[in-house]
Amino acid sequence: GDSVTQMEGPVTLSEEAFLTINCTYTATGYPSLFWYVQYPGEGLQLLLKATKADDKGSNKGFEATYRKETTSFHLEKGSVQVSDSAVYFCARQGGKLIFGQGTELSVKP
Amino acid sequence: EAGVVQSPRYKIIEKKQPVAFWCNPISGHNTLYWYLQNLGQGPELLIRYENEEAVDDSQLPKDRFSAERLKGVDSTLKIQPAELGDSAVYLCASSSGLAGGPPYNEQFFGPGTRLTVL
Numbered sequence: 001g002d003s004v005t006q007m008e009g010p011v012t013l014s015e016e017a018f019l020t021i022n023c024t025y026t027a028t029g030y031p032s033l034f035w036y037v038q039y040p041g042e043g044l045q046l047l048l049k050a051t052k053a054d055d056k057g058s059n060k061g062f063e064a065t066y067r068k069e070t071t072s073f074h075l076e077k078g079s080v081q082v083s084d085s086a087v088y089f090c091a092r093q094g095g096k097l098i099f100g101q102g103t104e105l106s107v108k109p
Numbered sequence: 110e111a112g113v114v115q116s117p118r119y120k121i122i123e124k125k126q127p128v129a130f131w132c133n134p135i136s137g138h139n140t141l142y143w144y145l146q147n148l149g150q151g152p153e154l155l156i157r158y159e160n161e162e163a164v165d166d167s168q169l170p171k172d173r174f175s176a177e178r179l180k181g182v183d184s185t186l187k188i189q190p191a192e193l194g195d196s197a198v199y200l201c202a203s204s205s206g207l208a209g210g211p212p213y214n215e216q217f218f219g220p221g222t223r224l225t226v227l
Contacts, residue, residue, distance in 0.1 A: 004151075032213050043113070043200070044152070044218040051213075089151050093213045096165070097142075099151025 002026045006090050006100035013080055013107050021075040021103045023064075023090035031094040033057075033066055033073040038087045038102070047075075047088070080107045111135070113219035115201050121225045127189035130222045134183070134203030141178060142216060143186050144200040152200050158184065188224075196226045 007022040025033065035047040035057070048057030053068035062077045073090060085107045090100040114133040122128050134141050139160050144152035155174070157165040160181040169176065173192070178184040188195055198221040204214040 036218075041220075043220040044202075046215055046217075049215075091151070096154055096157075097213075097216060099153070101149065101151050 002028055002031075002092065002094060002096075002098050004090050004092050004098055004100035006088075006103050009087075009102070009104040011103060011105050013105070015082055015107055015109050016079045017107075019075070019077040019080045019084075019105070021088055021090075021105070023073045023075065023100060024071050025073065025090070025092040027068070027071045029094040031092040033064070034091040034093065034097075035062070035064055035073070035075050036089040036091060036099070038089065040086070044089065080105070082107045082109055113201055113203055113217055115199075115219035115222055117222055118220060119223050119225075121227065122191055124193055124226050125190040127187065128191050128224060129185055129187045130199050130201075130224075132184045132186070132201030132219060134201070135205075135217055138203035138205050138217070139181065140204045140214070141184050142202040142204075143176060143184070144202065146198040146200055146221070148197070155186070191224075191226045193226050196224055198223050 004025045032051045034049045036044045037047045038044050048059040050057040050066035053066050056065045064073050064075045087102045087104045089102045092098050116131050141158040143155040145155050146152040156169045156176050158178045161178050176186045200221045201219045202216040204216045
């Protein structure tokens with residue numbers, strides 16, 4: 001069945017470091033792709049999305065590009081902050097929304 | 110605008126006891142979802158409602174889980190009897206419009222109910 005695979009965490013970075021969280025998805029149909037973020041004690045929030053191949057989603061300094069040829073949607077940020085510490089979920093939607101297992105990010109000052 | 114409201118936020122029960130979770134979606138959202146999130150995992154869909162109709166309940170363990178969405182607004186998810194393995198976070202989400210082809214309507218999530226079964 002359809003699935004999403006993320007790089008395992010936890011990921012620990014120093015403030016202002018470059019962030020990449022890898023995500024790959026099954027290519028059935030024409031899914032939309034999402035990154036959600038879950039801050040401690042809060043619900044899931046949509047961070048960014050891309051609805052078709054080569055689209056780039058961006059928000060709060062985060063970016064991800066829908067790569068159909070590699071079935072990937074990697075999340076990047078050029079300079080992370082302590083406030084970015086959270087769990088990040090990659091998801092695909094072709095009808096049903098299917099999540100990866102999540103990647104915990106911890107940013108140290 | 111108020112977000113998705115869930116209650117209670119935390120619940121601790123003994124195994125074999127019943128438990129219920131309540132969700133009030135964003136006003137005007139006619140699609141409502143219940144998800145199960147196990148520790149260290151992503152959410153998994155349990156049931157999706159379009160208005161008052163359950164249109165996808167294929168992942169709902171119907172021997173012990175039940176859900177209802179009377180009048181197509183708020184919803185209740187029930188477990189009876191609860192088992193140790195039901196300890197998890199139960200998330201509710203809502204979206205506007207009806208599910209169909211892309212572009213898909215954004216789902217807005219509530220804070221979840223953390224269930225602990227002892």
